[in-house]
Amino acid sequence: MSAGYILRMIGLIALVCPGMAKAQTDVPSPAIQQEVLKTEAARDEAMQKADMAVLNRIYADNVVIVNTRGVHLTKAQRLADFQSGDLKFLSFDQGDYSFHSYGDTVILNGRANSAVQFHGKINRVPRKFTLTYIKLNGEWQLVAQSETLIDQPQ
Amino acid sequence: MNLQNSEHTYMKKQRVAVLMAIMALGAIRPASAQDAKHQPDAEIQKAILAVDNERYEAMQKKDMATLDRLHGDGLVFINTKGRMLNKAEYMEEIRSGNLKFLSVETDDYTFCIYGDTVIMSGRAKSVVEYHGVVNKRPRRFTSVFIKMQGQWRLVAHQATLIADETN
Numbered sequence: 001m002s003a004g005y006i007l008r009m010i011g012l013i014a015l016v017c018p019g020m021a022k023a024q025t026d027v028p029s030p031a032i033q034q035e036v037l038k039t040e041a042a043r044d045e046a047m048q049k050a051d052m053a054v055l056n057r058i059y060a061d062n063v064v065i066v067n068t069r070g071v072h073l074t075k076a077q078r079l080a081d082f083q084s085g086d087l088k089f090l091s092f093d094q095g096d097y098s099f100h101s102y103g104d105t106v107i108l109n110g111r112a113n114s115a116v117q118f119h120g121k122i123n124r125v126p127r128k129f130t131l132t133y134i135k136l137n138g139e140w141q142l143v144a145q146s147e148t149l150i151d152q153p154q
Numbered sequence: 155m156n157l158q159n160s161e162h163t164y165m166k167k168q169r170v171a172v173l174m175a176i177m178a179l180g181a182i183r184p185a186s187a188q189d190a191k192h193q194p195d196a197e198i199q200k201a202i203l204a205v206d207n208e209r210y211e212a213m214q215k216k217d218m219a220t221l222d223r224l225h226g227d228g229l230v231f232i233n234t235k236g237r238m239l240n241k242a243e244y245m246e247e248i249r250s251g252n253l254k255f256l257s258v259e260t261d262d263y264t265f266c267i268y269g270d271t272v273i274m275s276g277r278a279k280s281v282v283e284y285h286g287v288v289n290k291r292p293r294r295f296t297s298v299f300i301k302m303q304g305q306w307r308l309v310a311h312q313a314t315l316i317a318d319e320t321n
Contacts, residue, residue: 062266070293070315071317098230102229107309109310132273136268144266147308
């Protein structure tokens with residue numbers, strides 16, 4: 001086994017495993033996009049059913065949530081909102097996705113038109129969101145979620 | 155060179171190659187779940203705050219080279235109007251003067267560190283002029299920083315106005 005052979009093998013590994021290139025920006029593969037969207041679909045269903053076990057699995061313990069009112073919520077607060085019924089998704093409609101990946105971190109941006117009832121008030125204003133997913137222990141977990149209403153008076 | 159020396163040189167080259175292989179594989183090892191740190195790390199927080207300060211300073215000075223270095227090419231920036239900008243659009247807003255920071259004031263930070271990914275959230279009371287309209291309303295922001303080639307870079311930022319509690 002020559003030195004040249006080993007170096008050629010390293011080059012080959014780096015070439016065929018682009019995911020190993022640390023923190024390189026890229027659009028994730030269709031398979032990763034599907035995995036993240038599948039997690040989103042599971043979150044959507046769990047939010048509508050207030051399925052706390054699924055929500056507990058998807059939201060990372062230290063998730064940072066900023067809702068459309070600019071309130072910073074912890075995981076415990078968000079789950080409590082679902083459990084109590086203070087937060088209800090009357091319909092779920094989101095799309096216009098864009099993806100960026102950096103190693104095991106995927107940033108998903110999109111637009112939501114869902115009708116949401118929060119503490120008795122219904123909000124149908126479209127919003128832009130940023131979701132940051134990280135693969136932790138083999139599962140995609142939501143570590144940050146931000147939402148901003150579109151075209152609201154400043 | 156006799157055979158013994160030649161073998162010795164060959165073995166030495168092999169050891170160097172193996173060492174290089176180990177180092178190279180270590181260098182491209184992806185951030186994994188095992189890297190995730192859920193406790194704030196003072197050193198990383200300090201580095202992120204330094205980058206963020208440098209970013210604001212560069213925005214005020216329209217230092218495009220520094221801004222280019224501190225923002226990832228895949229930057230997604232969502233402003234308080236829910237408008238999504240990519241890096242080129244965001245840089246152009248600053249370069250053209252459409253986006254100006256008249257003052258910078260941020261506080262109430264939280265950090266979550268997952269290997270080479272850092273989530274920073276906080277409150278901003280900065281005075282911002284955007285397309286001629288001055289906005290002084292406080293807002294919550296979430297920034298995602300990724301360490302790339304030894305440099306922390308902002309790859310995602312979203313700001314949301316803090317609602318008046320009387321509403």
